[in-house]
Amino acid sequence: MSAVDHAADAHHHEGPEPGLLRWVFTTNHKDIGTLYLLFSLMMFFIGGTMALIIRAELFQPGMQLVDPYFFNEMTTLHGLVMIFGAIMPGFVGLANWQIPMMLGAPDMALPRLNNWSFWLLPFAFTLLLSTLFMPGGGPAGGWTMYPPLMLETGQAFPFIIFAVHLMGMSSILGAINIIATIFNMRAPGMTLMMMPLFIWTWLITAFLLIAAMPVLAGAVTMLLTDQYFGTHFFNAAGGGDPVMYQHIFWFFGHPEVYIMILPAFGIVSQIIPTFARKPLFGYASMVYATASIAFLSFIVWAHHMFTVGMPLAGELFFMYATMLIAVPTGVKVFNWVATMWEGSMTFETPMLFALAFVILFSIGGFSGLMLAIASVDFQYQDGYFVVAHFHYVLVTGAAFAIIAAAYYWLPKWTGNMYDEQLGKLHFWLSVASVNVLYFPQHFVGLAGMPRRIPDYAVQFTEWNMVSTVGGFVFGFSQLIFLWIIIKAIRGGVKADARSWEGAHGMEWEIPSPAPYHSFQTPPDISKVMARGDAHS
Amino acid sequence: MKWDKRLVAITSGLTGGLALAATPAWAGLGELNLPYGVTSIAHMNYDLNMLVLWITIFIGIIVFGAMGYSMYYHRKSQGAVAAQFHHNTTIEIVWTVLPLLILVGMAIAATRGLVLMYDTDNADMDIKVTGYQWQWRYDYLGEGVSFYSKLDEQSNQARVLGSSVRPERVDNYLRNVDKPLVVPINTKIRFLITADDVIHSWWVPDFGWKMDAIPGYINRAWANIEQPGVYRGQCAELCGRDHGFMPIVVIAKTPEEYKKWLAEEKKRQSASEGAEQAAAEPSPAIDVAQTQS
Ligand code: HEM
Ligand SMILES: [Cu+2]
Ligand SMILES: [Cu+2]
Numbered sequence: 001m002s003a004v005d006h007a008a009d010a011h012h013h014e015g016p017e018p019g020l021l022r023w024v025f026t027t028n029h030k031d032i033g034t035l036y037l038l039f040s041l042m043m044f045f046i047g048g049t050m051a052l053i054i055r056a057e058l059f060q061p062g063m064q065l066v067d068p069y070f071f072n073e074m075t076t077l078h079g080l081v082m083i084f085g086a087i088m089p090g091f092v093g094l095a096n097w098q099i100p101m102m103l104g105a106p107d108m109a110l111p112r113l114n115n116w117s118f119w120l121l122p123f124a125f126t127l128l129l130s131t132l133f134m135p136g137g138g139p140a141g142g143w144t145m146y147p148p149l150m151l152e153t154g155q156a157f158p159f160i161i162f163a164v165h166l167m168g169m170s171s172i173l174g175a176i177n178i179i180a181t182i183f184n185m186r187a188p189g190m191t192l193m194m195m196p197l198f199i200w201t202w203l204i205t206a207f208l209l210i211a212a213m214p215v216l217a218g219a220v221t222m223l224l225t226d227q228y229f230g231t232h233f234f235n236a237a238g239g240g241d242p243v244m245y246q247h248i249f250w251f252f253g254h255p256e257v258y259i260m261i262l263p264a265f266g267i268v269s270q271i272i273p274t275f276a277r278k279p280l281f282g283y284a285s286m287v288y289a290t291a292s293i294a295f296l297s298f299i300v301w302a303h304h305m306f307t308v309g310m311p312l313a314g315e316l317f318f319m320y321a322t323m324l325i326a327v328p329t330g331v332k333v334f335n336w337v338a339t340m341w342e343g344s345m346t347f348e349t350p351m352l353f354a355l356a357f358v359i360l361f362s363i364g365g366f367s368g369l370m371l372a373i374a375s376v377d378f379q380y381q382d383g384y385f386v387v388a389h390f391h392y393v394l395v396t397g398a399a400f401a402i403i404a405a406a407y408y409w410l411p412k413w414t415g416n417m418y419d420e421q422l423g424k425l426h427f428w429l430s431v432a433s434v435n436v437l438y439f440p441q442h443f444v445g446l447a448g449m450p451r452r453i454p455d456y457a458v459q460f461t462e463w464n465m466v467s468t469v470g471g472f473v474f475g476f477s478q479l480i481f482l483w484i485i486i487k488a489i490r491g492g493v494k495a496d497a498r499s500w501e502g503a504h505g506m507e508w509e510i511p512s513p514a515p516y517h518s519f520q521t522p523p524d525i526s527k528v529m530a531r532g533d534a535h536s
Numbered sequence: 537m538k539w540d541k542r543l544v545a546i547t548s549g550l551t552g553g554l555a556l557a558a559t560p561a562w563a564g565l566g567e568l569n570l571p572y573g574v575t576s577i578a579h580m581n582y583d584l585n586m587l588v589l590w591i592t593i594f595i596g597i598i599v600f601g602a603m604g605y606s607m608y609y610h611r612k613s614q615g616a617v618a619a620q621f622h623h624n625t626t627i628e629i630v631w632t633v634l635p636l637l638i639l640v641g642m643a644i645a646a647t648r649g650l651v652l653m654y655d656t657d658n659a660d661m662d663i664k665v666t667g668y669q670w671q672w673r674y675d676y677l678g679e680g681v682s683f684y685s686k687l688d689e690q691s692n693q694a695r696v697l698g699s700s701v702r703p704e705r706v707d708n709y710l711r712n713v714d715k716p717l718v719v720p721i722n723t724k725i726r727f728l729i730t731a732d733d734v735i736h737s738w739w740v741p742d743f744g745w746k747m748d749a750i751p752g753y754i755n756r757a758w759a760n761i762e763q764p765g766v767y768r769g770q771c772a773e774l775c776g777r778d779h780g781f782m783p784i785v786v787i788a789k790t791p792e793e794y795k796k797w798l799a800e801e802k803k804r805q806s807a808s809e810g811a812e813q814a815a816a817e818p819s820p821a822i823d824v825a826q827t828q829s
């Protein structure tokens with residue numbers, strides 16, 4: 001039962017304001033969560049369209065559709081849109097919806113800040129995408145924006161930098177809010193080591209964001225001053241150093257890749273116990289593994305730069321540190337498998353996506369381990385093998401986790417069960433096509449195809465065709481997902497408060513759909529914990 | 537459940553079938569792995585690649601096997617009742633320490649590999665490689681021979697948007713140049729790699745490495761080629777609009793034939809000295825310091 005005390009909170013609104021302005025002025029964590037999730041979905045489709053343009057051009061050798069410069073704009077914007085527009089806001093949207101509900105809190109700690117951190121994003125991405133129409137075209141130096149190439153950008157240059165600043169600000173504000181909420185708004189009696197893993201992973205992710213995003217802001221600001229104010233940070237002819245940019249960028253960039261996967265670890269750690277009907281195996285070791293991954297993520301950045309000509313000692317240090325990350329990552333995978341072991345499993349759509357996550361993310365981890373071997377990386381680096389690696393960890397890792405989370409919590413958000421048969425169709429089409437799309441990229445990469453090229457030698461034709469077909473099937477399959485969400489919002493079988501038989505946790509104690517203010521008085525967690533939600 | 541199985545069959549059949557139907561020829565399907573290559577570095581990297589690949593396949597079989605076992609035997613539809621255990625310190629220590637040991641083994645092998653790659657001393661000859669948008673320049677240091685090398689004319693015509701020349705009709709489409717680099721076999725060649733404008737990367741897979749060409753830096757790498765032949769590669773670092781169109785071709789000859797080629801090249805270059813000198817740009821990465829002093 002929800003513990004809503006109307007009398008004590010008479011000044012609170014019972015529900016949302018009517019009209020469209022609700023969405024502009026809202027300080028409600030659910031409204032803002034919805035905005036983030038819809039924004040993320042829109043960016044998935046925009047970034048996905050760019051990806052399909054890339055794959056269409058790569059269907060066969062020769063230039064058929066676009067100019068090479070436009071192709072480079074597409075790869076650059078695809079990367080920026082997917083990372084900063086789709087994956088990160090997707091996770092923040094989930095955090096907004098779930099963190100207060102899972103902590104037993106009424107809302108986020110800093111609701112106005114919350115509104116602002118979302119509303120920065122539409123402006124950031126309008127700016128970013130508008131650069132496509134500026135004189136000289138949009139950014140075409142890759143999402144990594146390496147100088148000197150990046151400095152060849154036309155009039156779009158300062159707009160791109162400003163857009164990146166806005167995205168970074170949005171992330172930092174969001175992270176501050178999440179930390180404040182987790183430290184201050186837990187239900188009485190809920191210790192840190194009682195928190196669900198989704199909360200734990202987001203807490204650690206928020207610290208990574210606060211540490212990493214200002215570094216990116218610094219790097220792009222130095223690009224800006226190099227371009228317009230006569231500094232020579234990265235200009236060799238002026239005594240600067242183009243490699244220094246890469247060090248600074250990847251000091252942000254590697255933590256960034258973990259920003260995009262730690263919350264996914266949390267989601268999968270919620271879903272697998274539910275559908276295995278068994279408590280999560282190794283709760284404490286999951287927390288410690290997450291923390292060690294976060295720490296290690298700050299000392300491995302130069303594995304992205306093995307071929308810049310670092311001294312031998314540097315190569316060795318970054319190789320060893322990178323290989324070390326495989327240990328806590330392995331612990332996580334083993335824990336998930338042990339959670340399934342002797343469980344009582346069912347395979348609803350969220351579980352299917354979570355299981356696919358475990359397998360396909362591991363494959364991405366395996367190729368990561370291969371890339372960590374520095375001497376062989378002199379072959380892999382900047383080839384399609386790397387492209388395959390990071391799409392396995394980001395698409396079948398991060399994006400699959402977001403999709404799994406959406407299916408898992410949709411009943412709680414909308415009050416309706418989604419269409420399970422359509423969900424399964426979506427899953428099987430996605431999982432089959434995504435492998436057709438990315439697995440062959442390992443092959444062409446090993447065989448010598450560099451990344452970020454609009455055209456290729458004819459021996460790479462066959463696997464590129466296969467990959468493109470997979471890409472189009474994958475892309476269009478996501479329309480089923482869109483349809484399922486719309487359908488669930490409009491109606492369907494009513495969901496119970498506990499929408500899944502094996503689900504445990506505070507969010508399943510309140511009705512579905514969840515009331516506008518989740519918990520207006522602190523819940524009694526002893527009741528929840530007594531049923532086996534205490535972890536350790 | 538039936539619906540599920542049908543779905544699996546239909547979707548995987550459909551995507552797989554579509555993908556294969558789109559495939560006109562089969563030769564390219566054999567492009568699967570790193571080349572074994574023609575230098576000791578390439579062989580070593582191939583072996584390391586296979587070693588780690590097999591280790592990950594082995595771990596994958598165990599992990600995915602255990603997962604598949606649970607998914608099959610511990611299904612609710614089979615009447616499985618969930619156990620309630622949630623930790624086991626012994627096994628958690630085992631699966632932390634065991635991977636660590638495997639990693640130490642891999643690290644030792646990998647360290648040996650890196651040490652070999654970094655041993656650029658005692659080279660028999662030096663070639664300076666400079667990346668430009670979008671061509672390469674090669675300087676045979678101490679020989680007075682140098683030239684530019686860019687995409688060959690046939691590829692250049694075929695790569696235009698909507699070109700009537702089919703890439704399949706072009707010899708080594710995008711992997712051919714107007715003037716290839718010529719080097720001797722059985723000679724330790726040191727490459728000094730730099731760039732004049734933006735960052736490029738010089739990559740010939742058969743040699744086993746790529747090395748970034750960075751303005752202001754002179755990176756070192758080496759190759760001792762075992763067999764005569766033509767080795768092809770291309771730029772591997774995004775360097776602007778025509779990044780996909782700056783190939784590398786290296787012709788390896790026996791030392792005798794190489795000497796003959798070098799002598800002819802010297803003669804040819806000194807004959808056209810005056811014209812060349814006016815045309816050849818100085819390569820700034822080195823010359824910046826000289827012009828400033
Ligand atoms: C076992 C864990 C992992 C290891 C050992 C690992 C290792 C590596 C290495 C060595 C590279 C550089 C390869 C190169 O450029 O030559 C790389 C690239 C990359 N990795 Fe991972 N990785 C791991 C997990 C992840 C995860 C979890 C993510 C994100 C969710 C990720 C995302 C990326 C991305 C985006 C790149 C390419 C960046 C770029 O150049 O644009 N990796 N990884
Ligand atoms: Cu990294
Ligand atoms: Cu290039």
